[in-house]
Every structure is written in structure tokens, then in C-alpha cells.
Amino acid sequence: MQMPQVRGRVAYIFEEADFDVDQIIGVKNIKLKDPAELAAVAMKEQDPDFAKKVQVGDVLVGGVNFGYGHPHYPPLIGMRHLGIRGLIAESFSPGYWRGEVAQGFPQVACPGILKAISRWDELEIDWQAGCVRNHSRGTSLPFEPLSESDSLMIAAGGIIGYLKATQSEDKHGS
Amino acid sequence: MGSTITEKILARASGQALVRPGDNLRVRPDFVVSYDFPGYTDVIFKQMKEEFGMSGVRDPSRYALFIDHMVPAITPQEEDLHQNTRDWGRLNQVPVYERKGIGHQVASELGYATPGAFVVHFDGHISQLGTFGTLAIGVRRHLVEAFVNENIRLAVPATTRVDLVGQLQPGVMARDVFHHIVRVLGAAGCRAQVLELGGSVIDQMSIDGRQTITCLAMFTGAVTAIINPDELTLGYSSSRSRIALDPVWSDADAVYAQRHVIDVSALEPVVVVPPSPAHTRDLKDYIGTEVQVGYLGSCASGRIEDLRAAAQVLRGRSVREGFQLHVVPTSQEIMRQAAAEGLITDLVAAGAFVSSPSCDYCFGRIGVMSAGQKAVSTGTLNVSGRMGSTDSQIYIVNAAAVAAAAIEGAIADPRPYLR
Numbered sequence: 001m002q003m004p005q006v007r008g009r010v011a012y013i014f015e016e017a018d019f020d021v022d023q024i025i026g027v028k029n030i031k032l033k034d035p036a037e038l039a040a041v042a043m044k045e046q047d048p049d050f051a052k053k054v055q056v057g058d059v060l061v062g063g064v065n066f067g068y069g070h071p072h073y074p075p076l077i078g079m080r081h082l083g084i085r086g087l088i089a090e091s092f093s094p095g096y097w098r099g100e101v102a103q104g105f106p107q108v109a110c111p112g113i114l115k116a117i118s119r120w121d122e123l124e125i126d127w128q129a130g131c132v133r134n135h136s137r138g139t140s141l142p143f144e145p146l147s148e149s150d151s152l153m154i155a156a157g158g159i160i161g162y163l164k165a166t167q168s169e170d171k172h173g174s
Numbered sequence: 175m176g177s178t179i180t181e182k183i184l185a186r187a188s189g190q191a192l193v194r195p196g197d198n199l200r201v202r203p204d205f206v207v208s209y210d211f212p213g214y215t216d217v218i219f220k221q222m223k224e225e226f227g228m229s230g231v232r233d234p235s236r237y238a239l240f241i242d243h244m245v246p247a248i249t250p251q252e253e254d255l256h257q258n259t260r261d262w263g264r265l266n267q268v269p270v271y272e273r274k275g276i277g278h279q280v281a282s283e284l285g286y287a288t289p290g291a292f293v294v295h296f297d298g299h300i301s302q303l304g305t306f307g308t309l310a311i312g313v314r315r316h317l318v319e320a321f322v323n324e325n326i327r328l329a330v331p332a333t334t335r336v337d338l339v340g341q342l343q344p345g346v347m348a349r350d351v352f353h354h355i356v357r358v359l360g361a362a363g364c365r366a367q368v369l370e371l372g373g374s375v376i377d378q379m380s381i382d383g384r385q386t387i388t389c390l391a392m393f394t395g396a397v398t399a400i401i402n403p404d405e406l407t408l409g410y411s412s413s414r415s416r417i418a419l420d421p422v423w424s425d426a427d428a429v430y431a432q433r434h435v436i437d438v439s440a441l442e443p444v445v446v447v448p449p450s451p452a453h454t455r456d457l458k459d460y461i462g463t464e465v466q467v468g469y470l471g472s473c474a475s476g477r478i479e480d481l482r483a484a485a486q487v488l489r490g491r492s493v494r495e496g497f498q499l500h501v502v503p504t505s506q507e508i509m510r511q512a513a514a515e516g517l518i519t520d521l522v523a524a525g526a527f528v529s530s531p532s533c534d535y536c537f538g539r540i541g542v543m544s545a546g547q548k549a550v551s552t553g554t555l556n557v558s559g560r561m562g563s564t565d566s567q568i569y570i571v572n573a574a575a576v577a578a579a580a581i582e583g584a585i586a587d588p589r590p591y592l593r
Contacts, residue, residue, distance in 0.1 A: 022557070065361055065362035148198035148329070149328070159319065
């Protein structure tokens with residue numbers, strides 16, 4: 001299985017520590033399910049013109065303990081609908097991390113990332129080298145190695161693909 | 175070099191002699207526990223059938239389903255969800271427990287908190303089984319793996335050890351201790367690690383208090399919390415455990431990612447101010463803040479010692495006119511005991527609205543607030559919209575402080591009422 005290619009502009013930087021992702025769409029929209037509706041309400045607080053600026057392939061950058069609180073799935077569903085294809089943060093809250101990795105969303109924890117990038121820089125997750133490359137600055141920064149299951153899940157596009165890809169092996173092993 | 179209790183449990187459950195943080199394991203959960211909730215259990219049942227052609231689980235006694243949210247149902251759709259859960263359980267011989275209380279508590283009462291066992295759930299508050307030396311982790315949507323396969327893949331987490339020392343002052347409860355830990359360690363202080371608790375304060379603490387603290391571990395960033403078993407918890411679990419397992423303990427020379435010693439002698443009651451569980455403050459700085467609603471309950475609080483504290487505050491006094499005090503014991507077992515002790519009588523006489531166990535007050539399904547209202551709560555969480563309007567606010571306090579606020583209609587120090 002191959003890891004998905006993640007290379008795109010930094011569409012937004014969530015600098016705040018312990019950022020609660022529900023704020024992306026606002027708690028009052030948390031029960032929305034339709035990706036297009038979620039996309040329509042996303043980022044209104046942070047950057048009202050976000051939907052106009054973002055393009056398919058862009059990435060997000062987060063701060064320390066990104067995803068803290070009681071994370072729900074709809075905010076990132078909306079962001080993916082807008083074209084976001086990856087997220088790089090200083091570190092992640094484990095509940096959020098697990099939830100999005102189960103959706104196959106490419107994420108890496110990359111300590112120091114906030115100081116190494118500016119908005120609209122072009123970043124790439126280099127899975128092979130284990131680093132995030134900033135093509136705008138010509139710099140790179142190592143990310144924390146993923147666990148075996150997290151890698152498999154991201155490569156398989158989510159938990160169902162991962163279970164299908166590994167099931168024969170697990171049956172054999174058990 | 176010794177091992178932590180977590181490493182020992184994961185070593186046994188993965189068939190290894192020794193494991194270390196970062197090791198990628200295939201671990202066989204001793205129990206797979208969940209409550210029915212849209213997007214979780216219903217989706218898992220569907221995925222098993224449609225994606226994997228599975229009709230059931232291999233060893234049904236390893237699985238337990240609880241119906242504790244949306245109890246009682248208020249829409250036909252909710253009842254459909256519950257009926258689907260009952261049908262699935264019956265078809266697959268998996269026990270379904272309903273109307274016994276909040277599953278995370280009932281799981282302990284029914285012996286799923288076997289010391290030394292490894293348990294998974296989708297909900298992180300299952301961490302409270304750690305009270306009994308059980309390693310219980312909330313894995314969100316990864317739970318489907320435990321339904322489809324016998325083993326799950328898991329990287330061994332590192333452990334942070336926190337020793338609580340000193341002497342708690344009267345009127346300071348386990349709830350205050352937990353939120354003080356968040357204040358000291360920070361919201362990411364134990365991020366992605368296991369929070370192992372010990373020290374003289376834990377040794378002297380009731381099972382109820384330990385369950386409160388371990389339940390809330392996620393707000394330190396931890397994946398779960400655990401306490402090495404002692405006479406008290408082994409006594410509780412010995413007659414209830416569902417499987418024969420040797421309890422395990424951390425070695426004296428176990429290796430921890432961090433160690434903290436927190437002296438709680440000077441700790442006073444705290445309040446966690448909206449809208450984040452990271453916002454621990456001193457209660458005394460918020461005294462007089464008007465509140466209209468009080469909620470005493472949840473998987474974190476709502477146990478007998480919480481009910482005793484609230485009854486002590488309210489005995490012979492009255493809930494202020496117009497104040498809504500909801501008291502929801504965490505389980506039927508607890509409610510029965512509260513009734514036997516006369517606590518329900520005291521609370522009702524004072525004007526409390528006492529309901530049977532349910533998760534529903536905690537997540538804003540019933541008893542909701544409108545815009546501008548404020549609550550004191552022992553619920554798990556104080557984020558916007560958790561208990562109604564996104565423009566209402568939740569102040570988390572201990573059970574006695576909920577009762578004191580119900581008397582005064584404002585955030586109040588419970589200690590004068592406890593003397």
C-alpha cells in the first residue's frame with residue numbers, strides 16, 4: 001500500500017494550543033451531515049473568504065495538542081470537501097488523531113512546524129524521508145514516526161480499507 | 175528495568191514476554207464494550223455484514239452492549255436504534271444491558287473491570303475502569319477492528335506517573351483533585367500517554383473518587399488512566415470479575431516518561447469555566463456568579479459519595495425558587511443505595527428533580543438550557559452547546575458545590591453547608 005501524496009499550500013494556520021476543531025464550523029452546526037453544507041459554514045469565524053481562497057490539495061497547519069476537547073467528525077468532512085488533503089500540527093490530541101486517521105486523512109505531528117512555515121507556503125509530507133518539506137523556503141522538518149496501524153490506515157484510505165487489506169493476514173495469525 | 179502495569183497488561187494480551195512504549199502489537203481485548211449510538215454501533219453492525227460478510231462475533235462473551243444514551247427514547251428513530259441493538263445482541267448472543275445505568279459505571283458493577291484485563295470502547299470515558307487496575311482505552315471508530323478481528327493493532331503508549339500526596343481538606347472532592355491535575359499538568363500534559371495515579375491521597379480515596387478521576391483522564395491528553403489494584407479495589411472486583419486473571423502491578427523500577435508529585439493539601443474547591451475542560455480556576459473567584467440550572471450526575475460524578483455530599487448540603491434546606499436542580503444517580507445500583515440511605519428523600523424534600531440513570535442530561539438531550547442560561551454541573555464537559563443552546567454556559571464544580579449553588583442561585587462555596 002502506498003501513502004497518499006500530500007503536497008499543497010498552507011491554506012490556514014491554527015496557531016492556538018488545544019484547538020477545538022468544532023470551532024471550524026461552530027458548535028451550532030455540529031449536527032449537519034452534508035459535506036457541501038458543512039463546507040458552506042466552515043471557517044466563517046476564522047476567515048470568511050476561506051472557501052474562495054482554498055484549492056484542492058491544500059493543507060492545514062495546527063499547533064500543540066490540536067483537536068483537544070470533544071472532537072466531532074463534521075468539521076474535517078467540511079474541510080475535505082473544500083479540498084484540504086492533509087494536516088500537519090505541532091502535536092495532536094489522541095482522540096482527534098484516532099478519529100481522523102480512521103477516515104484515512106493524512107496527518108503528521110511535526111514539532112516546530114509553526115515556526116517553519118507561513119500561510120500559503122507550499123508543503124509536502126515526504127513519507128519516505130519522514131519529514132515535512134517546505135518548498136517555498138527550501139527547508140524540511142522531521143515528523144514523528146507513525147505507528148504501524150496508523151500508517152496502514154492512512155495508506156488504505158481509512159479503517160475499512162485497512163481492515164480488508166490486513167484481514168487475511170490477521171486470520172492467518174490468530 | 176521493570177514494567178508499568180500498562181506494559182504488563184499489554185504484554186499478556188499480546189502474548190509477549192515484555193513490551194516497551196512504541197512497540198507495535200496485536201492485542202486481544204479481553205472485553206469489547208460499547209453503548210449504542212448513531213454513527214458507532216449501528217454503523218459497525220452494518221459494516222460487519224456489508225463490508226466483511228460477517229454474521230456475528232467469534233466469542234460473544236467478550237462483548238457487551240449498553241443502552242444508556244437516549245433513555246428513555248423520545249423519538250421513534252431512537253427506539254429503532256435501541257431495538258436494532260437488542261436484535262443484534264440476541265442474534266449474536268452478545269449481552270445487551272439497558273436501564274441499569276450509565277454503561278461505564280455498570281461495566282464495573284458487572285465485572286468487566288477485571289483487574290489486569292484489557293478493554294476497548296469507542297468512548298474515552300471507559301478509562302474509569304482503570305480504577306480497578308484494568309487498562310481500558312477509548313479508540314473511537316477504530317472499535318470496528320475489535321468487532322471484525324480478534325486482535326487490534328496498538329502501539330504501546332508511554333506512561334506518566336502522578337503521585338498525589340498530602341491531606342485533602344474537608345469539602346474538597348475527587349472532582350476538584352482531577353481538575354487540579356489538569357491545571358498542574360496542562361491540557362496536553364499527558365498527551366497520548368497513560369496517566370498512572372498513585373500516592374497516599376489515592377490510597378485513602380474511595381472507589382467512587384478514583385472512578386471520577388480516571389473517568390476524566392482524556393482532558394490531560396491521556397489515552398487512559400490506571401491505578402494499581404489495592405485491597406479496596408480487589409475486594410470490590412473479586413466477586414464481580416467475569417474472567418480469571420492475575421492482577422498486575424507496576425514494578426518499583428518501571429520506567430515512566432514523566433513523574434509528577436502533586437501535594438493537594440492546600441487545594442480548595444475549583445470551578446472549570448466555559449468553554450473548555452482545560453480552564454480550571456479557583457471556585458472562590460467565581461462565587462456569586464448567577465446560575466439557573468444545576469446538574470448532578472454523569473459517568474464522572476453521580477455516585478453515592480456525590481449524592482451523600484449533595485444531600486448533606488441540602489438536608490433541611492431548599493432549592494431556590496425557579497432554580498432547576500437535576501439529580502441523576504449514575505446507576506440503578508447507586509440509586510437503590512441512595513434510596514436505602516434516605517438520600518433521595520432528602521434531595522426531593524429540598525426540591526431536587528431526581529431522575530433515573532441516563533446519560534441524557536450530560537450531553538444536552540434533555541433538561542436543556544436556552545441562550546443566556548448558565549449551569550453548574552458535574553457532567554463530563556463544559557464546551558459550548560453541550561447542555562443546550564450554544565449560547566448557554568456550563569461551570570463544572572463538585573457535587574456539593576452544585577447543591578450549594580441550587581440553594582443560592584449562584585456559584586457558592588459548599589463548605590459552610592457541610593459543617
